[in-house]
Amino acid sequence: MRFLSPGSRTPKPHWHVCCAAASRQKESYPSDSSKPRSSFAQRKADARHDLAAERSRPAETSGGPSGGAPEQRRGRPQPSQPVVRTAGKKSGGTFFHSKTFEEVGASPEIISALNTLGIKRPSHVQVAAYQALLSSAPHIVLGDHAGSGKTLAYLLPLVQRMREEERAGGVNKRGKAPRVVVLAPTAELCTQVLRVARALARGAPFKSVVLTGGHKWRTQKEALEEGPDLVVATPGRLIEHLKEGNLALDLCKAIVMDEVDILLGDTTSFAEQIQPLRQAAGTDVRFVLVTATLPEYIYAQLQQDFPGIQAAIGPGLHRTAPGIVEQLVDCSGGDVIDEETGFERKAHSLMRLLRQNTVARTIVFCNKIETCRKVENLLTRSLGADMQVLPYHSAIVENVRTRNLQTFLAKPQGSTRAVLICTDRASRGVDSAYVEHVVLFDFCRDPSEYVRRVGRTGRGAGGVGLVSILVLGRQVQLARQIIERNQSGLPIHSVPLATI
Template sequence: MASVLELFTVHCSSVSVLSGGRRPRLVCEAVPQISPQQDGSRATTKRSFGRLKVQRVQNIVKESYRKIKQIDDLEDDQLNEPVISYDESDEQEVINVQNDTTKAVRSFIKSRNKQAVSSSRSSDSSSRGWGTVRSVDSYRPKTDNLSKKGEMIKANNDFFSRKSFKELGCTDYVIEALRSLQFIRPSHIQAMAFEPVIDGKSCIVADQSGSGKTLAYLVPLVQRLRQEETEGNNKPASQNPRVLILVPTAELASQVLSICRSLSKVGVPFRSMVVTGGFRQKTQLESLKQDIDVLIATPGRFMFLVNEGFLQLTNLKSVILDEVDILYKDDDFESLLQRLAGSAPVTAQYLFVTATLPVEIYNKLVEVFPDCEVTMGPGMHRTSPRLEEFLIDCSGDEKAERTPDTAFLNKKNALLQIVEQRPVTKTIVFCNKIETCRKVENALKRLDRKENSIKVLPFHAALEQESRLANLEEFRCSPTKNISMFLVCTDRASRGMDFAGVDHVVLFDFPRDPSEYVRRVGRTARGAGGKGKAFVFAVGKQVPLARRIIERNLKGHPLHDVPSAYEAMR
């Protein structure tokens, strides 16, 4: 049987970049040659950042890299792992991207009639900021050697900070609790965010998916709560939480609650609870009568409790808006912010946590909170360094009729071949619509009707919340030997959900928003050592757009100007 890549005539170009935290990437589909005159990044970036003051963006980037440098100082002589170097040329490259002065940095040689495609990067001024660069001869991807595409950067180089939790200022009981949960060293974003969060400053905490942002705000907040309680300055009260965490979905709320309870059980006692839709209000109202330290809620249920007088905010010290870019898409969210500002103490701290920070969201946040600090991790708007991305053109024969039905059939065949030829333990399949989810579920179930080797778990809004949570729990658990588990879902599963051990992510439908692309592929290759593969199915005009997104990921460019291109495509 021909492989899926042979079936859809996808060529492969492999490029290895070995410095400054960059990584080798594998991009299926040969890409056209780009010259400085043809590269449209200059004009589009300028439009996207038009509302930002240039100096402010420079200061944000410089401050982020300054913090990384401070945190990464070699203060622990016992640590001998190689260190990521953020030299001036790396910093200058990012600033140039923000200022719209980056020139084209790579030329690709396209050859659709050859099986071997080579890609190289010039060593002159166009390579400035990348350090040592080398090219790797490409090959036709085979099932047995896709992973042997070049040298991978070690996980502990680009994930962990050189600082220890002790050096950050964590107390002994917090360090012991983290150690019991197998957190030995902080990630970059955890180290960068600790000081401003524990000092009570409002700030934006932004870094790539899987970088540890939940602990980045929970650890300093919980430590501060314990210190205030010990000093007698602030104590928990019923119906009056000290910390409020707002999240977009009930599933993410349950995940954050699980992390809170884990910390509480291992030496940092505090009381946390969750209030979301889909569960009995009576039970939640009874729980609210007890003393509350941390309340985790979805916006709808939170507003109901406040409007009906079941929840007070006079004791509130900190408000966390997790996945704030998703929350802002709700039409009622700005009114929620106004209600918070009017009911919470004026001294309350606001933390905005996100894996993607669109310019329009940034502008709104700094307009309402002008003193808000910006803490950006080194992986902001980038995919994991251990992720391999494959673009598969499912358009079909140019001479044949192209309809949504034929596109679905092509994508289904590609998916089934991946399943049959590359069996793995856990795969997440993303679709744009519930109807498509159901079709994909049926196609996968037909491969193994008795579920001897394949287990298909749906996850979308058409399911009852209890069913969704049960499927999530089953997917997270270690599967039975020789069982391949598939979570077939909409973007509901991409919004902050943490899955361990996901081998493949399949973008069955191309995401509507490039930010969703980052979130979807961020469900694999997570944390310090996670690896994974993302298969991106595209048809028609989606193919050049998908190629453009992957190219910009490869170059380290931001994706802020891509949404306008997507709008033009529709």
């Protein structure tokens, strides 16, 4: 394979910059205020006030020209009119809700734990989740854009309820039988969820364990025998422990399925996937389904599988975060080109982007492991002296993959730069406040994946990020349409129910 060097002659790509930034409240989660601002962040800040009115327009909630293309798919159920739980009026597109944690029902212990974490006010989806999870709804679907605070949204009321039950006494406890189970698609996301849960429960008699393929089976079995309050697991590992008799769900009150849209995309029907959980759990178990994307046909399926399911939907569902600048790079230049030439042109554009945007943390998304390896080799040879090049995909042994991710997620020191070369594995809920640039080396296979990839930057309150989208041929028009919808404040999918 021949690679173009930065100085090689190649048709100049077309660059289109679309700013989807909006004004936000100044209060934010902890960040390194001493960190110098990158040039794109400065440009984005200048554009905030001009675009605030555009992004704060009320969201359309139906299909058609103003509300997104209808998700009418042959053979798929269509949703009935849902019962919607809202969290009050929209606050002009800001990250935080107008209500306080105390007003939505957070306990003094939870508020104290949040203060320790530097979190003073709830996001929109966190308010919606409190209202839903403290209600009598049999099941909940919780949705908002990536980086909106969904992990805290479901953990806060669940941990609070467990602490209140402990204080009241009479909790039915038994070895192997947790009170709450959280399922996540990757080991990395499981670790993140467990870390947040333990921070919220600090100071309370609270036991938790993570069940993934990256931890020893015997250690997990022994931890389960002690009777943890919370189990965080990947689905496969959880089912293995169930089959071996190491785990019982008959005392479980809630099963959370984080990033459930990924499970729904599986070829196996969702009802079949959750059947072992339903058989093992009691009849009163509540399912909490968490997602960044919820097309109408999927919501209709959830209504069939979970009668009476209640929706807690934030205003950013199917939208990118307001602090993101999207940059479209047409690498084909109007030419009809083969795959090898397409890679070379995108590689040339990637090199240029990384030299121009010298931010501390960049993620490069590829569709295939083979492409990840080619991009890794290119960057290691060309830029390896200037930055850490960290591959992250399923073909890498787990301990190396984990080490690479930990290195990438760590707080940047000095002028150190790192780039994560990855497949969509890194779009599955991996959370970092330091990612300022996301490059889509390969265009996404579907709009939902676009939302997840783009959501790795611009996270939290006041978060900013640059997204560079490298496209070829027919991808150009599709990418432009997605960006234009984002810029107009419209969702990439029609939203099946009213937003907050």
